Amino acid sequence: MVSGTQTQDRTPSTHPRTEEIPAAVVRFAGDSGDGMQMAGTQFTDTSAIIGNDVATLPDYPAEIRAPAGTVPGVSGFQINFASTDIHTPGDEVNALIAMNPAALKAHLADVQLGGIVVVNESEFDKVNLRKAGYPEGVNPLDDPELGRKYRLYKVPITRLNAESLADSGMSAKDIGRCKNMYALGLIYFLFDRPLDTTIQYLEDYFGKKKKMPEVAAANVKALKAGFYFGETAEIFPVRYHVARAPVAPGTYRKITGNDATAMGLIAAAKLSGKTLVYCTYPITPASDILHYLAGMRNFGVKTFQAEDEIAAICSAIGVSFAGQLGVTGTSGPGLALKTEAMGLAVITELPLIIIDVQRGGPSTGLPTKTEQSDLLQAVVGRNGDCPLVVLAAKSPSDCFDTAIEAVRIAFKYMVPVLILTDGYLANGAEPWRLPDPKSLPAIPVTHPTDPATYQPYKRDENYARPWAIPGTPGLEHRIGGLEKADGTGGVSYDPENHQKMTLLRLAKVNKVADDIPPAETYAGADAELLVVSWGGTYGSVRTAVERLHAEGKSVAGLHLRHMNPMPTNLGTLLKKYKKILVPELNTGQLRYILRSRYLVDARGLNKIQGKPFLVEDLVGGINLMLDGKWGEAESLNPTQHQIKAFK
Amino acid sequence: MATEVQVPVLSAKDFASDQDVRWCPGCGDYAILNQVRRVLAAAGATREKTVFVSGIGCSSRFPYYMSTYGFHSIHGRAPAIATGIKLANPDLNVWIVTGDGDGLSIGGNHLLHTLRRNVNVKILLFNNRIYGLTKGQYSPTSEEGKKTKSSPFGTIELPVTPLSIALAAEASFVARAVDVDKNLGDVLQAAAEHKGSAFVEIYQDCNIFNHLAYQYATDKAAKEDHILYLEHGKPLVFGKNRDKGIRFDGAHKPQVVELGKGIKEDDLIFHDEADENLAFLLSRLSYPQFPEPLGVFYRVRDDCYEDLLEGQIKSAVAARGQGGLAELFESSDNYKV
Numbered sequence: 016m017v018s019g020t021q022t023q024d025r026t027p028s029t030h031p032r033t034e035e036i037p038a039a040v041v042r043f044a045g046d047s048g049d050g051m052q053m054a055g056t057q058f059t060d061t062s063a064i065i066g067n068d069v070a071t072l073p074d075y076p077a078e079i080r081a082p083a084g085t086v087p088g089v090s091g092f093q094i095n096f097a098s099t100d101i102h103t104p105g106d107e108v109n110a111l112i113a114m115n116p117a118a119l120k121a122h123l124a125d126v127q128l129g130g131i132v133v134v135n136e137s138e139f140d141k142v143n144l145r146k147a148g149y150p151e152g153v154n155p156l157d158d159p160e161l162g163r164k165y166r167l168y169k170v171p172i173t174r175l176n177a178e179s180l181a182d183s184g185m186s187a188k189d190i191g192r193c194k195n196m197y198a199l200g201l202i203y204f205l206f207d208r209p210l211d212t213t214i215q216y217l218e219d220y221f222g223k224k225k226k227m228p229e230v231a232a233a234n235v236k237a238l239k240a241g242f243y244f245g246e247t248a249e250i251f252p253v254r255y256h257v258a259r260a261p262v263a264p265g266t267y268r269k270i271t272g273n274d275a276t277a278m279g280l281i282a283a284a285k286l287s288g289k290t291l292v293y294c295t296y297p298i299t300p301a302s303d304i305l306h307y308l309a310g311m312r313n314f315g316v317k318t319f320q321a322e323d324e325i326a327a328i329c330s331a332i333g334v335s336f337a338g339q340l341g342v343t344g345t346s347g348p349g350l351a352l353k354t355e356a357m358g359l360a361v362i363t364e365l366p367l368i369i370i371d372v373q374r375g376g377p378s379t380g381l382p383t384k385t386e387q388s389d390l391l392q393a394v395v396g397r398n399g400d401c402p403l404v405v406l407a408a409k410s411p412s413d414c415f416d417t418a419i420e421a422v423r424i425a426f427k428y429m430v431p432v433l434i435l436t437d438g439y440l441a442n443g444a445e446p447w448r449l450p451d452p453k454s455l456p457a458i459p460v461t462h463p464t465d466p467a468t469y470q471p472y473k474r475d476e477n478y479a480r481p482w483a484i485p486g487t488p489g490l491e492h493r494i495g496g497l498e499k500a501d502g503t504g505g506v507s508y509d510p511e512n513h514q515k516m517t518l519l520r521l522a523k524v525n526k527v528a529d530d531i532p533p534a535e536t537y538a539g540a541d542a543e544l545l546v547v548s549w550g551g552t553y554g555s556v557r558t559a560v561e562r563l564h565a566e567g568k569s570v571a572g573l574h575l576r577h578m579n580p581m582p583t584n585l586g587t588l589l590k591k592y593k594k595i596l597v598p599e600l601n602t603g604q605l606r607y608i609l610r611s612r613y614l615v616d617a618r619g620l621n622k623i624q625g626k627p628f629l630v631e632d633l634v635g636g637i638n639l640m641l642d643g644k645w646g647e648a649e650s651l652n653p654t655q656h657q658i659k660a661f662k
Numbered sequence: 663m664a665t666e667v668q669v670p671v672l673s674a675k676d677f678a679s680d681q682d683v684r685w686c687p688g689c690g691d692y693a694i695l696n697q698v699r700r701v702l703a704a705a706g707a708t709r710e711k712t713v714f715v716s717g718i719g720c721s722s723r724f725p726y727y728m729s730t731y732g733f734h735s736i737h738g739r740a741p742a743i744a745t746g747i748k749l750a751n752p753d754l755n756v757w758i759v760t761g762d763g764d765g766l767s768i769g770g771n772h773l774l775h776t777l778r779r780n781v782n783v784k785i786l787l788f789n790n791r792i793y794g795l796t797k798g799q800y801s802p803t804s805e806e807g808k809k810t811k812s813s814p815f816g817t818i819e820l821p822v823t824p825l826s827i828a829l830a831a832e833a834s835f836v837a838r839a840v841d842v843d844k845n846l847g848d849v850l851q852a853a854a855e856h857k858g859s860a861f862v863e864i865y866q867d868c869n870i871f872n873h874l875a876y877q878y879a880t881d882k883a884a885k886e887d888h889i890l891y892l893e894h895g896k897p898l899v900f901g902k903n904r905d906k907g908i909r910f911d912g913a914h915k916p917q918v919v920e921l922g923k924g925i926k927e928d929d930l931i932f933h934d935e936a937d938e939n940l941a942f943l944l945s946r947l948s949y950p951q952f953p954e955p956l957g958v959f960y961r962v963r964d965d966c967y968e969d970l971l972e973g974q975i976k977s978a979v980a981a982r983g984q985g986g987l988a989e990l991f992e993s994s995d996n997y998k999v
Contacts, residue, residue: 064997259999268996278990285987292749312978314985317749317971322775326742329735329772333715333746336733337754341746359736449996452987485731485747485754488710493679493725495734496718505681506726 033207033254038097040105041202043195044122045114045135046083047076047090050195054112055092056444057199061212062096063269063446066259069096070554071444072104072627077299077382084146089121098258102410102554104443106629110205112198114138114172116147119155123165132165133201135194137173168250172198172241179240183233193237200241207256213238263448270447272411272440273300276370277307279418280342281314286419287426287458289340294319294331298346299382300438301372305344324352328369332356335365336494338462338484340422344370346438347389348379351396357431358397361520363494364472364480366425366432368418373437375625384625385438387550388601393433394579394608400517402524404428405578407435407550412447414440417576423458424527429479435578437551437600439627466490471504478523480504525580534573534582538564542571544640545592547617549575549605552628556598559633563641570637575605586613596620596640598633603650619650628653674699677709679729685720690841690866691788695727698757698786701850702730712755715744717764720795721788721866724759738769741776744783745967752968755854756783762803763793766822770802777831779967780858786850787824787863788841792872810871825945825959828861829938835860836941836960840879841867845891845956852958858966878949879956888949892957897930900953907931908952916943918952935961 041058043051052073063069074091081088095105110131113119115138126132139156149155161167176197180190196217203210214235221231245251270278284291293308293316295301309318321327327343334341345353350371360367373389375381393405404424408417414436421432463469463481466489472480483490492504500507501515536545538560548556553574560572573588575581589595589609595617597606603619610617620636622628632653639645677699685691702712712730716722718737725732731754735743740758747756765773765787776783792810793799799812803824807816828836835856839846841864853860865876878888890900890908898908899921907930911917919925934940941960948954983989 060995066999262999264999266991266996266998268993281985281990282987285990290750292746294746294749311985312975313982314990315975315979317975319745319749321742321745322771325739326745326772326775329739329742330746330749332735333733333743333748334750335746336743337713337747337750339750341750355736356739363733449991452991455987484751485713486711486751488708491709491729491731493728493732493734495725495732496736497734 031249031252031254033256036255036257037099038095038101038105039109039206039255039257040093040095040107041110041112041206042091042093042108042122042125043112043198043202044089044091044118045112045195046117047078047080047088048083049090049114050192051090051092051114054195054199055094057213057216058202058208059094059096059444060216060269061203061208062094062257063267064212065209066262067096067098067257068101068260068262069094069269069444069446070101070104071095072439073442075383082146084115084117084143086117086121086147089118091118091122096257098260100260102558103627103630106631110202112202114194114198116143116149116155120147120149126165128164130165131168131205132161133168133170133198135172135198136169137171170201170244170250172201175244176237176240179237180233183229183236185229185233189230190233193234196234196237197241200238200243201245203238204242204245205251205254207254210238210242262446265448267446267448269444270412270415271303271442271444272408272414272436273303273372273442274307275412275414275447276344276408276418276434276436277304277311279415280308280340280368280422281311281316282415282455283419283422283458284316284340285314286455287340287422287460289460290315290317291340291342292317292319292331292334293342293344294321294327294334295344296321296324296327296349298324298349300374300441301344301346301349301370303441304370304372324349325356328353328356328360331367332360332363332365335360335367336363336485338482338486340368341366342368342370344372346372346374346382347376347392350389350392354397357403357433358399358401359496360431361397361401361403362496362499364429364520364523366429366482368421368425369431369433371433371435372441373435381625383438385551385627386600386623386625387437387552388604388623389435390549390578390601390604391607393435400521402521402579404430404432404524404527404580405435406432407576407578408440409550409553409574409576411440411443411445413576415447419455419458424530426458426460427479427530428477428523428527429482430523430527435550440551462487463490470502472499472502474519477526478519528580528583531577531580531582533584534575534588536571536573536588537561539569539571542592543569544571544594544596544637545589546570546572546633546637547575547589547595547597547605547609548572549578549599552598552600555628555630556633559630559637562630563634563637568637568641570641578605581612589613589615589617594618594640596636598622598628598636600627606650618645618648620653621650622653624654671706672703672709674703677702677729679727681726683727684723686870688869689720690790690868691721691724693841694786694788694846694864694866695724697846697850699728701847701854704851705854707755707854711753712757713744713747714757714759715740715747716759717769718795719761719764719793720868721759721761722764738764738767739772740764741769741772741783741785745776745779745781748781748783748968749971752782752966752972758783758785760785760787762787762789762791762801762824766802766824766827774827774831777828777833777859777861780832780834780964781968782858782966784853784856784860785862787861788866789824789863790866790868790872791821791875792868794868794871798871823945823948824863825861826942829942829945829960833861833960834858834962834964835958836945837861837958838863838865838954838956840865840876840889840956842880843956849957852961856961858964879954888953890953890955892933892944892955892959894933894935894958897927897932898955899927899930908947916947916952935959
């Protein structure tokens with residue numbers, strides 16, 4: 016149900032006419048120094064606060080400042096805002112704001128035909144055109160094709176911004192830095208958004224926090240100037256309005272995956288009565304978890320920026336040994352470095368949380384881009400038979416629940432738990448209804464104190480050993496990386512014991528399956544095709560499956576959050592379907608597991624471009640399979656699936 | 663409120679675990695183990711609040727032989743594990759046992775950073791200048807040209823000097839001892855009493871793969887001429903007859919001199935544990951050109967990492983109030999629907 020237009024939310028204006036639309040995808044693109052992330056974030060905040068559902072996709076270069084004006088230096092921020100429930104930042108861009116020629120060049124292909132393209136005409140000079148790689152003498156704005164394909168608005172943003180701030184007393188450089196707010200004001204006008212949220216932010220951030228009230232005033236002025244320009248210059252024949260989404264009443268905030276992970280960890284510490292000690296080494300895209308937690312000292316949170324990835328996990332293991340909540344966070348290359356220590360946590364049977372915010376690999380790979388290619392590393396990538404529990408968050412806000420669930424499992428079973436998120440979830444944002452603190456159940460933890468009954472590797476009904484902590488008289492014991500005798504925990508080289516302990520460690524991880532919900536399908540009940548997704552692709556896969564199901568296609572979806580162990584009913588469910596499609600942002604790591612574990616003929620739709628799936632990618636792949644045109648390929652590449660099987 | 667409980671005084675043997683000690687007969691580790699147990703008893707330590715953490719190597723078997731809490735971890739990482747233990751519970755007495763391979767090669771990075779953070783842990787580096795557990799390859803402290811299984815033509819790399827590294831890493835306590843020397847106990851006692859990272863290099867004889875590497879420092883007849891016991895505030899005097907010393911020559915370089923013949927003790931260098939430049943100079947003195955100093959090279963008081971961290975929490979709580987779940991969800995970015 017779409018509620019009516021909330022006139023009190025809107026800045027009144029007389030013309031042009033306003034058209035009601037259910038959703039729009041806007042992308043801000045400019046040089047990485049142009050403040051596009053800030054403009055995009057402000058647009059998101061405003062849209063969330065006026066009640067839209069939102070989903071965002073920041074896209075920024077790996078270099079801090081790639082050469083200005085070049086295509087590699089372009090930074091983008093996409094937001095999908097809607098009056099309905101949405102799960103993705105959107106496929107096609109309805110409105111692109113390109114602050115320079117490079118931004119236009121990098122992003123134009125993603126704009127829908129007939130979509131809006133606002134360009135900062137001031138920057139389309141000879142120098143910038145050359146930097147963007149256009150041939151000498153070619154200006155894309157002169158190409159009549161551009162105006163035919165898109166609704167092109169040429170606005171000299173740099174110049175108009177400078178004129179509006181001419182009497183600000185600021186330097187030309189500082190004035191130039193306000194042009195993102197000018198552009199934002201213009202787009203606020205186009206999409207009928209109020210300015211107050213951003214004005215408040217600018218006054219708080221520049222005025223109060225940075226103590227630069229003149230900068231705050233200039234930015235506010237630029238914002239308003241952009242808005243008024245849209246109003247008075249009448250360049251847009253139509254304005255658009257997206258009504259509020261029908262969301263459940265409550266208190267909301269916009270949340271990114273990394274912030275949700277950090278908040279989940281703090282909540283888990285509070286729920287278990289433990290001190291959270293987050294031990295990590297800075298790495299993109301996981302560092303924001305550290306940034307968030309480092310500011311939370313008054314919540315009793317300790318953060319430790321270790322000298323390297325190995326020290327980070329080892330210190331977290333030390334924290335766990337000493338009886339508190341040890342957590343380490345990283346991304347793919349860092350997870351590789353932590354491998355040996357993860358084995359130590361497995362053999363010492365200590366609780367430990369490891370977070371891997373996946374990015375494009377291998378090696379340094381694509382540090383700022385998303386991928387799902389650490390699944391096998393997470394599930395099996397260690398020396399020896401070394402199983403651990405692996406969970407995968409499905410959305411930015413789900414990172415909160417996943418973090419709490421991971422801690423609950425780690426403490427109950429005395430096992431390390433690895434959480435997989437990814438760059439898309441980590442930096443993407445969505446509205447999150449805050450939970451009622453009283454609704455979150457406590458996480459029970461017990462520590463033995465009785466020397467008469469204590470044995471370091473005596474197990475409970477969950478095969479968990481007792482968590483005896485240093486400082487407890489009479490329970491002094493030694494643990495370590497050498498194989499342990501069951502029960503006593505003494506060093507043991509006995510062959511039978513090693514077999515028993517290896518199987519016990521496996522049984523313990525498998526026992527976690529008793530604690531996780533059964534797998535459930537959505538959309539078509541007796542469908543021909545089951546689409547199995549995991550982790551961060553949930554939103555786009557679910558959107559595609561539900562859309563096709565609504566069109567009458569014989570398709571169902573199943574999403575996995577528990578990667579190891581998997582839900583106990585998964586095998587039975589999979590075997591009910593004639594066809595199985597596993598879309599992944601890797602070459603087929605879940606498909607590999609499903610085929611080997613359940614002997615099913617799963618096929619893969621595998622995108623490895625550092626970008627999330629577009630709904631259209633998935634629709635194409637699903638249709639191909641339903642139409643019987645997929646062929647024999649085990650895996651297809653979504654951008655080429657009509658023509659090219661790569662296996 | 664806690665009531666005073668009569669704590670039974672423990673003896674050295676109370677710190678022995680029920681495990682048979684399995685180092686090679688004649689290994690220098692035995693002497694060190696005995697001294698550590700004795701010093702813990704003398705310092706009034708308790709088993710439950712003491713934790714020994716080690717990495718991998720012969721010396722790293724140490725925790726199994728102590729009746730305290732223990733963690734025999736992975737190669738080189740003991741300082742990181744120990745740091746985590748202190749972060750979780752600053753009240754524990756944490757000792758790290760490592761070797762020249764574990765501490766200076768695979769785990770060199772952790773050693774540096776633990777020292778500079780001044781985490782309140784005691785680090786005992788057993789330096790036998792050889793890889794023992796892997797059966798006889800050269801180590802980062804093996805002398806240049808040393809022939810071993812992995813260097814049949816002699817090593818072609820310079821050894822590191824552990825104490826110089828510790829000083830460069832801003833350690834607040836740096837000392838050296840010899841496994842069988844009488845001053846080992848004194849050095850361990852001083853380390854136990856130091857608040858902060860205490861780094862102790864212990865010359866240790868591997869009687870299987872590098873026997874008599876430190877004969878010059880242990881031979882009863884000759885050692886007095888090859889080692890120098892440091893005493894704070896005292897001149898650098900050594901020799902069987904205490905007739906030799908070290909002074910600065912005209913170019914401010916250390917120089918061995920004989921006392922008498924116009925040279926008095928007042929002309930010698932006086933040891934000052936708070937002088938980091940002197941400590942570094944002393945760490946560079948090596949046999950046979952100089953006697954090798956033993957004892958405390960450097961000792962200063964400084965804040966410990968884990969205490970500073972606790973302090974930040976206390977002040978943040980004082981300034982902003984104790985955060986709970988409700989406060990976690992409260993934020994200026996919230997909005998109501």
